[in-house]
Amino acid sequence: MLMNSSKLLFLSILINSTFMVYSSSNFLMTWMSMEINLISFLPLITKSKKMKDQPMKYFIIQSLSSSMMLLSMIMKFKIETPINFEMFMMISLMMKMGMIPFHLWMLSFMEKLSWMNCFIMNTLQKLSPILVTSQIISFKMLILPMTLSLMIAPISMMSINSIKKIIGYSSIYNSPWMISSMYVSKSLFFVFFLIYSSLNFMMMKKFKNQNIMFMNQITEKNLLTKLNLMTNLFSINGIPPMLGFFPKWMILNKINEISVTISISMMISTIISTFIYLKLVSFLLLNQTTKKKFTKTLMFNEMEMLINILGTILLFIFKPN
Template sequence: MKINLTKMMMLLTMFLSIMTALSTSSMLMIWTMMEINLMSFLPIMTKSKSMKDQPMKYFIVQSLASSIMLMSMLMNSMTETPLGSSIMLMSSLLMKMGLLPFHMWVPMIMKPMTWENCFILMTMQKIVPTIIMSQMVGLKLMLMPMCLTMVMAPIMAIKQMSMKTIMAYSSISNSPWMIMSLMNSKSQFVTFFSIYTVINMMIIKKMKIMNFMFLNQVKTQSNPNKMSIIVNILSMSGMPPMIGFFPKWMILQSTMNFSLVIAMSMVTSSILSTFIYMKMISPILMITSMSKKTTMKKKWTENDLVVNTTGTILCLMMKSF
């Protein structure tokens, strides 16, 4: 087995920069770590042959957002106004995370990327901006962009056929859930982010193995693969009793105590997301295959069903908290 030392070094640098940003209280240090994180991710993007000008597009968007963020920090230090009321800081973080109205770069950049890079972009790259946004920006300022993101991202994904584009819009609509979970409590954020990462990892692993790029390819898959896709997709949409439902339920319960508008946007977003995912799996459920039925000789080696159905056990465990 070949080990790509460059990739390993860059991933290690990314991980260390995130850990440093989490453990410091200086805004300038956090900004520096975000830049190191960006510079570590660019070589990983350029490793894939399908990427032409995408790394440069990603670099331009992220460096512009970083420049606006640094400018907002300097302006606020000069005028001695709180950072929580800075629209410039919020705009830079919205651009970094790919939330509305600065969201169009996410599906555009993710479409030609490899599945592994898509996974990094949807999970690791969101941690530091999420923490800054939840701790530094006021809720009143974030209310409109977050509600718009949760409602509009699934609507824009309805007509998409590319799996990577659908996953990009899914990532955009899940970002406000991350921010709200961290505003509620750190344990909620860790729970939601861990489960979201595991579900994404299982879906992306399955997509890569099957070379599954478009929605119409789902009909050609074998029955175990179809079952795995159904379970993972339902879990991503937050359907009970799958594991993806319970962190969203916890966040919704906590959010209802201080903002009904965001809670209603969360419910609407989940309904629209479920509609998209059901459209994805409806060919599997509705259309029966005309090919000759054969008995399955190989045993089930998939852990997706086991992981996702642990949601019922989580429900029982939550009674004790």
């Protein structure tokens, strides 16, 4: 995505609107900031020729969720009703984040996005809903949707070949981790979000540079590129001793004091996704092609693998109590 003046303007509005959500103490201001975030993201995704009707789909889903959010707050403060407003609020925020069972729109939407917009969708667009979720909804109400997202997302990745859909499911799988870290500690959330964003950026940059859209295209690449991509996937999944394991271990250590159900679901889902990634690794490393493989970015490959392996050092330096 080329950074011309209009895209730079909308991207700056997008970032500022996210900061506005985090700095506001009024719900109406928070809601308005989220709407500004939505309106500023739409021009960034309309330039692509592949999108066609996808921006309208995104606009309808986000507008519906915003309307439900506003309705739930009106029900809370202005109307005496037996309907639980937290349920409406939770459904609207789950729609915004694309969590299961409101995830189908997100997968078809992300498949048509550019890699830069995929990165924004996976990281920046999740910040505002996660903050509102932690401030308004009780943790007990989130146990069921978070457990569904943790269990169904890794299983759904088994039969998918599209890289962007796999990244979409990975985003759904990591959303409960983000929400849990926000309930535990805001500083822990920002550590997890920073590491998660860095790993996503490195992985998507690699896919963009190598022009990889499907898993079977990775078999044509050289061994170092395959190892680098697999290291990134393992790190995002939280497999030790990679960098991504460091914040997830801290979250799991603290969330066990709040909910045993969520901690067990996190461990089981990690085992399932680890099995899927190991199966994927065996397929990619054992299947070779006769095409000539060039290694032009050897130094960058080694640097990315070094960053992921730094997780081992961090575990010894910052051990959670």
